[in-house]
Amino acid sequence: MPEATRRIVIEPLTRVEGHGKVSILLDDNNRVAQARLHIVEFRGFERFIQGRPFWELPVLVQRLCGICPVSHHLCAAKAIDGIIGVDQLTPTGEKMRRLMHYGQIFQSHALHFFHLASPDLLFGFDAPVEKRNVIGVIAEHPDLAVQGVMMRKFGQEIIKATAGKKVHGTGAIPGGINKNLSIAERDELLAEVDQMMEWSLKAVEIARQYTLTNLATVSEFGAFDSNHLSLVRADGAMDLYDGKLRAIAADGSQIIDQVAPLDYLDEIAEEVRSWSYMKFPFLKKLGPETGWFRVGPLARVNACDFIDTPKAEAARREFFEVTDGVPSNLTMAYHWSRMIELLHSVEVIGDLLHDGDLQGDDLVAPPGERRGEYVAMLEAPRGTLTHHYRVDENDQVTMANLIVSTTCNNEAMNRAVAKIAEDEISGAPEITEGLLNNIEVGVRAYDPCLSCATHALGQMPLEVKLIDAEGNTVDRRTRP
């Protein structure tokens, strides 16, 4: 740290999924030099996996994250399919897993939007914290609060019907799935689909209206150009469960396309920085300086050529009307794109539920030729998730590398915080309520796991310290 740099330390952001704090480094003129979002991941997990029998992985790795266990469950299962030489699941196996995945996306996006993000959008970021939370939403928009609960519940019921339990199920097994969907389970879910569709359409409209009404603000707020990375289907369609990697630049030009997960090491590397446990993934083609990218709903809506369900595709087109067809690089556009995916998910769920394959009995594909190593990817609610394993001839895991979505957005979140702090501080080294608010809103747009864990009441516990060059705390603000 340069001699004259001051640090504003905000801590801790979270208690459960890892501890985080934000340091904002100021230069001599009290301008923002850099922002560092520290997220302490659950280290040692990859080592813990070593030696375990491979078929345990889908259930074991769910423990990595209390927020998106289903994504880890399915990603590990896909990797293990590869290890045992299964390249094609049975229709029932494949569709049950897809249903589970889209159920997870649906419940995660609904939770985030209605309970975590909607206070920011409905009341504005500068609304008092006492109001800007889910309690405030319940008071002023009870219908929305109820919808959020019901939509989350719908997603969880799908997870239960496919994975066996709402949390930490065992549904995906090597080569397939351990249960099909009974007619009774199907009918119960089908009865809800129309309502979910209606509410999802409304949610897209809320996000769209918010963006259009506040276009001047959101065009600046935490906005910066970036690359975008996502899986897409062979025909360029959005596919959240499977596909190959595509990366595009801020202007939409392609950097890589149709890169198989197995070849990810050729295209993506992770940079280690001394101040962070969390690595910084980047595209090798561009290098660590400019090769970092965003992942998640915004990146996916930007990267795909189209969405193969009609309502979400119409919503995607409306999204691109605002940007004149080029990718959006606005942090706050995550909310709108997330709701487009919410809508897409319920359309996919509806289609799947009408598919008789879900009642099939051929659950598991027979193993093929064994591989010692495999890499699987999927698009988790928060972005591209990578599981890479090596398994020895005794069936024991010898190596695991997991690149989680939040890690992929590491640089992007730092940039967003830097931009927000720069705009807010503008030469005055003071910790304002506005600074706290805006950092919170900016980070939340990316829906990192650290925020989900603490946001039940719509606010982050924050402690802000202003530390001078000698290390003295000259200012301090806390928010419980």
Next chain:
Amino acid sequence: MSDRRIAFTIDGRKIEARAGQTVLEAAEEAGVYVPRLCWMKGLTPAGACRVCTVRVNGRPQSACTQPAAPGMIVENDTEELRELRRDVIDMLFVEGNHFCMFCEKSGACELQALAYRFGIAAPKYPFMFPRRELDASHPDIFIDRNRCILCGRCVRASQELDGKHVFDFVGRGRDKRIAVDAEAGLGDTDCAATDRAIDACPTGSLLRKRVGFAVPVGRREFDRQPIGSDIERPAAAE
């Protein structure tokens, strides 16, 4: 029924045993569940785990080794004994590394099922987190010693049911562990995937490979009913 019935009581309930039966066996036949762990039907009782502890005429005894005798007064389902059993089960949990949340035996594990039956939500003793070895050298079977409770059922089953001698105990006290009959590990023994010894394991310590979670949650043995409830019957009206 044989003429020479042995009459005794368990918790005041009249039980009739045949000659040679243990308290546990006679109780089971009469519809009374005595919790057990190292005992298994068809194997010589070992009296190792003490989960089956009852009071016989006031004295603590393991029901799995105690022969039934006329006029015995046996206490089984008392608060005191439930507490003792709870403690024993509790200690079995903290002595090993029992991570039910990702154990493939979860829902079909007798140790876990006993914990549920006894209402143990979290052990009261501190976890010891011992370092235990896996043996995955066999192509079809593996041993995860993290989950071994040293009940010896595999040892006895291998000898008595499979006619082999694949497993045995080595070490003493805290270092006691299950060993196999080959230096290079299970893969070098004559253990086969069809051995009854593998089914004898009450926990997820001795397992067939690549079975994992094929049976969904909710459809596993103890998901349907608590352990022991297949034995329990109300006393016949007299």
